[in-house]
Amino acid sequence: MGRLTRMMRLLEPIVLVVLPVLMMAWAWLELPNAAIVTSAAAIVALIPFFVSFESGSRRARDIMPVIVMTALAVAGRLIFAPVPAIKPVYAIVIMAGLCFGREEGFITGSLTMLVSNIFFGQGPWTPWQMFAMGLVGYLSGALGSRGLLNHRWSIGIFGFVMVYLYGFILDTWTLVGFVNGMNAGSIMATYGAGIITNTVSAIATVVFLVPIAHSWPRMFRRIKKKYQIGPAEYRASS
Numbered sequence: 001m002g003r004l005t006r007m008m009r010l011l012e013p014i015v016l017v018v019l020p021v022l023m024m025a026w027a028w029l030e031l032p033n034a035a036i037v038t039s040a041a042a043i044v045a046l047i048p049f050f051v052s053f054e055s056g057s058r059r060a061r062d063i064m065p066v067i068v069m070t071a072l073a074v075a076g077r078l079i080f081a082p083v084p085a086i087k088p089v090y091a092i093v094i095m096a097g098l099c100f101g102r103e104e105g106f107i108t109g110s111l112t113m114l115v116s117n118i119f120f121g122q123g124p125w126t127p128w129q130m131f132a133m134g135l136v137g138y139l140s141g142a143l144g145s146r147g148l149l150n151h152r153w154s155i156g157i158f159g160f161v162m163v164y165l166y167g168f169i170l171d172t173w174t175l176v177g178f179v180n181g182m183n184a185g186s187i188m189a190t191y192g193a194g195i196i197t198n199t200v201s202a203i204a205t206v207v208f209l210v211p212i213a214h215s216w217p218r219m220f221r222r223i224k225k226k227y228q229i230g231p232a233e234y235r236a237s238s
Contacts, residue, residue, distance in 0.1 A: 008049075009052050011048040012048055012049060012052065012138075015045045015048055016138070018045075019041060019045045019131065020169070020172075036124070038128075038177070039127050042127035042128050042131045043127045045131055046110060046127065046130060049103065049106045049138075050107065053103050053106075053107050061229055064229065065096065065099070065104055065220075065229060066096070066100075066104050066108050066111070069092055069093070069096040069100075069108045070096075070108050070111045073089045073092040073093055073096075073109075074112055076088040076092060077089050077120075078119060084197075085200040085204065086200065087201070087204070088205075088208045089112060089133070090133075090136060090162060090163055090166070090201070090209075091159060091208035091209045092108075093112060093133055093136050093137045094140040094159055095140075095209075095212065095216050096108035096109070097109075097136070097137035097138060097140030097142075098141065098144040099144075099216060099220040100229075101141045101145070102138045102139075102140075102141030102142045102145070105134075105137025105138050105139075105140050106135070106137050107134070107137075109130070109134040109136050109137035109138075110130040110131070110134035110137075111130075112133060113126065114126060114130055124177065125170070125177075128169060128170060128173045129170065131169070132165070132169040132170060135166075136165070136166060139158075140158065140162075143158065151213075155210075155213045156210055159205040159208075159209045163198055163201045163202035163205050164198050167194050167197070167201070168191070170194075171191050171193075171194050175187065175190045175191075
């Protein structure tokens with residue numbers, strides 16, 4: 001592992017903490033140009049993950065899981081477009097992180113939102129969608145590598161919570177970018193507006209996750225073993 005890769009990986013957890021704190025501070029202090037500044041910050045926050053992924057010891061075959069899982073997630077988002085609250089995107093991104101690692105999970109989640117927004121519409125919300133969905137994949141890989149997502153019930157609970165985490169981040173961006181005059185009423189209205197949608201999405205995610213919670217990891221383990229997929233340090237530890 002090169003020095004640049006090690007440095008980027010050290011920055012990953014720092015970015016995951018600092019960016020939401022910066023976002024909330026900007027909102028509470030009601031500083032100007034919040035939407036522009038926080039969107040730029042989100043773009044900057046994506047850099048360590050992409051640099052770490054690109055500079056790692058990966059061969060052409062090692063990036064195929066990201067390509068395939070991203071394509072599946074994008075297709076799922078497009079197919080279920082008529083029912084916005086019900087999509088398999090969370091389930092696929094969680095499986096990407098769980099089966100292939102936290103960096104692969106983050107990149108899959110980020111690219112899914114970037115590519116699918118070609119059809120749904122790009123805007124200042126795209127970096128935040130990329131960061132939030134990437135975080136879902138990253139946490140899946142991080143917890144999965146510690147053996148905390150080995151059961152259907154734990155994977156289901158994780159998926160349920162991740163939908164609310166994603167919704168919270170995007171609702172916070174809405175609060176920062178579009179709500180003038182921060183007060184208890186505006187905060188409750190902004191977060192309250194997403195409760196029903198987030199709940200339906202969370203339930204749908206559990207429904208998508210439970211049937212594949214064991215079959216997909218087993219299938220991908222066989223594929224990784226047969227074709228020796230993954231970075232050198234990951235293959236050595238799996």
